[in-house]
Amino acid sequence: MARVLSLFRSQPFLHLVARRKPTFCKMSMDTRAREVFAAAVEAVQPDTVVCQSIERKEDSVVIDGRTFTLKHNLHLVGFGKAVLGMAAEAERIVGDHLVKGVISVPHGIQQTLQQHGKDHLLLKENSRIKVIEGAKHNLPDTDAQKAAEEIKHLASELTEKDLLLVLISGGGSALLPAPIPPITLQEKLDVTRRLAGAGATIQELNTIRRALSLLKGGGLAHHAHPAQVVALILSDVIGDPIDIIASGPTVMSQVWPEEVLSILERYKLLNLLPTSVKEVLDKPNSRWKEHKEESDTSGHVLNAVIGSNGVALKRAGLCARELGFLPVVLSPSVCGDVQSVSRLYGLLARFACSREEPPPDIATEVLKLGPEVGVESWDLCRTMQVLEKGRTEGWGATCLLAGGEPTVELTGKGRGGRNQELAMRVGLELRSLGLPPKGPVFLSGGTDGQDGPTEAAGAITDGGLYDEAKAQGLDIDNFLINNDSYTFFSRLSGGQRLLVPGLTCTNVMDVHMLLIPAIPIIIR
Numbered sequence: 001m002a003r004v005l006s007l008f009r010s011q012p013f014l015h016l017v018a019r020r021k022p023t024f025c026k027m028s029m030d031t032r033a034r035e036v037f038a039a040a041v042e043a044v045q046p047d048t049v050v051c052q053s054i055e056r057k058e059d060s061v062v063i064d065g066r067t068f069t070l071k072h073n074l075h076l077v078g079f080g081k082a083v084l085g086m087a088a089e090a091e092r093i094v095g096d097h098l099v100k101g102v103i104s105v106p107h108g109i110q111q112t113l114q115q116h117g118k119d120h121l122l123l124k125e126n127s128r129i130k131v132i133e134g135a136k137h138n139l140p141d142t143d144a145q146k147a148a149e150e151i152k153h154l155a156s157e158l159t160e161k162d163l164l165l166v167l168i169s170g171g172g173s174a175l176l177p178a179p180i181p182p183i184t185l186q187e188k189l190d191v192t193r194r195l196a197g198a199g200a201t202i203q204e205l206n207t208i209r210r211a212l213s214l215l216k217g218g219g220l221a222h223h224a225h226p227a228q229v230v231a232l233i234l235s236d237v238i239g240d241p242i243d244i245i246a247s248g249p250t251v252m253s254q255v256w257p258e259e260v261l262s263i264l265e266r267y268k269l270l271n272l273l274p275t276s277v278k279e280v281l282d283k284p285n286s287r288w289k290e291h292k293e294e295s296d297t298s299g300h301v302l303n304a305v306i307g308s309n310g311v312a313l314k315r316a317g318l319c320a321r322e323l324g325f326l327p328v329v330l331s332p333s334v335c336g337d338v339q340s341v342s343r344l345y346g347l348l349a350r351f352a353c354s355r356e357e358p359p360p361d362i363a364t365e366v367l368k369l370g371p372e373v374g375v376e377s378w379d380l381c382r383t384m385q386v387l388e389k390g391r392t393e394g395w396g397a398t399c400l401l402a403g404g405e406p407t408v409e410l411t412g413k414g415r416g417g418r419n420q421e422l423a424m425r426v427g428l429e430l431r432s433l434g435l436p437p438k439g440p441v442f443l444s445g446g447t448d449g450q451d452g453p454t455e456a457a458g459a460i461t462d463g464g465l466y467d468e469a470k471a472q473g474l475d476i477d478n479f480l481i482n483n484d485s486y487t488f489f490s491r492l493s494g495g496q497r498l499l500v501p502g503l504t505c506t507n508v509m510d511v512h513m514l515l516i517p518a519i520p521i522i523i524r
């Protein structure tokens with residue numbers, strides 16, 4: 001391992017880390033963790049990401065380096081949980097050229113935003129954009145289907161002189177249901193629900209959705225042809241795959257029958273398919289061939305990812321630096337079971353807190369476990385090298401940042417979420433380090449402000465969690481077995497460790513943060 005790390009010593013990236021002596025900060029670790037989380041969320045606010053991605057220049061706009069002329073030829077559609085705020089900002093920037101728009105957003109969102117004083121994310125009264133609310137409980141319904149029909153109609157009427165701005169964010173799949181006839185909405189819903197219930201990944205789920213939909217998998221861009229299409233995408237999927245986010249309505253993608261059938265077979269759904277679905281899957285689909293040709297020849301679609309977990313982590317790093325930490329971003333792609341993820345953070349904390357050269361078996365285990373939870377070896381080595389520098393050169397406190405979307409295998413019937421469960425588990429890992437009370441602090445939070453079906457986004461924890469709970473008569477292991485992390489943190493110390501930012505109006509998955517205090521600390 002020493003050899004692996006030494007390979008990185010000569011790498012130029014280290015100059016990115018400011019040579020900074022420890023900064024004294026009066027704020028507690030807990031307060032600073034919350035501030036860094038707030039900065040991450042702020043960076044991916046719907047209005048912010050749109051404002052940063054559209055540069056207005058008189059009668060044209062520059063998006064992703066490409067210039068588009070505005071001649072009262074602009075149309076707008078959108079679908080997703082963050083789309084209302086994205087549309088409000090887009091209308092502020094290019095509203096004078098906007099002919100018409102339709103957006104499909106979650107049920108009740110306008111009222112909720114008003115109640116939370118987020119008026120800047122609402123459309124103005126005389127807006128040209130029609131808002132349709134639907135998809136109650138994140139499930140496609142007839143309201144969302146009506147919105148999808150209106151969006152399809154708007155797109156179909158466009159000519160080569162028109163520009164269609166498409167705003168996309170997480171939750172877009174449920175908000176744009178347009179099953180290929182004769183499949184009914186209910187039949188499509190049944191198939192996707194069964195798949196989700198059987199544990200299919202978002203990649204698998206959206207591959208099936210694309211195969212059964214008129215608008216997904218490039219269908220929307222197809223209907224808008226020959227208009228110029230520009231999609232602004234706020235990513236809620238690891239790796240920011242544009243064909244998967246909201247099932248890629250502006251990304252021409254081929255439906256491969258073998259792939260679709262193998263997914264359905266994997267989850268034992270082949271024999272449960274309604275005849276209508278079989279009929280659609282059996283048909284040789286010439287429409288997709290046509291799509292492919294369009295995308296190859298016309299180049300009339302621009303897809304730009306304008307916000308992501310990576311963007312949130314970058315801003316979080318800047319904020320951490322202002323608060324006196326040496327920031328290091330591990331990865332925006334953390335996935336897998338929370339137990340393994342908590343183990344990885346425990347190992348990294350141990351590595352960072354060792355007073356002497358950390359035992360080589362820690363690095364070896366980190367390098368073995370990391371890839372199992374979506375973190376590349378390169379990122380692990382790079383991070384360990386920064387942690388090592390922090391330790392050996394006395395740079396003061398370090399803030400390790402990561403993001404992604406781990407999973408929890410539900411075994412109990414309690415109330416909780418993956419972030420709160422991860423925080424509990426990391427608390428136990430940190431306890432096993434046997435550090436003095438002011439040791440590392442860990443935060444895990446969902447950037448949408450909601451962790452599972454709870455009011456909290458996540459929680460903050462440290463090595464003292466177990467003893468604190470015990471002193472208050474709370475048996476942490478019982479809460480874990482029952483997946484009851486929200487009840488646990490609500491009861492513990494009056495809910496002080498909960499992270500409750502309220503509605504954030506965005507979603508780029510979760511943010512993880514390990515704050516490692518300045519040495520000296522002694523590890524057993």
Ligand SMILES: Nc1ncnc2c1ncn2[C@@H]1O[C@H](COP(=O)(O)OP(=O)(O)OP(=O)(O)O)[C@@H](O)[C@H]1O
Binds near residue numbers: 170410418453
């Ligand atoms: N009691 C629980 N304890 C731990 N995790 C839970 C519990 N109940 C649900 N979950 C997990 O919470 C997740 C769903 O929560 P949430 O609604 O925050 O998901 P999401 O993927 O962020 O949704 P979206 O992307 O639509 O915002 C699922 O992964 C589920 O396993």
Ligand SMILES: O=C(O)[C@H](O)CO
Binds near residue numbers: 169
């Ligand atoms: O809408 C969806 O498909 C999911 O949120 C992933 O983008």
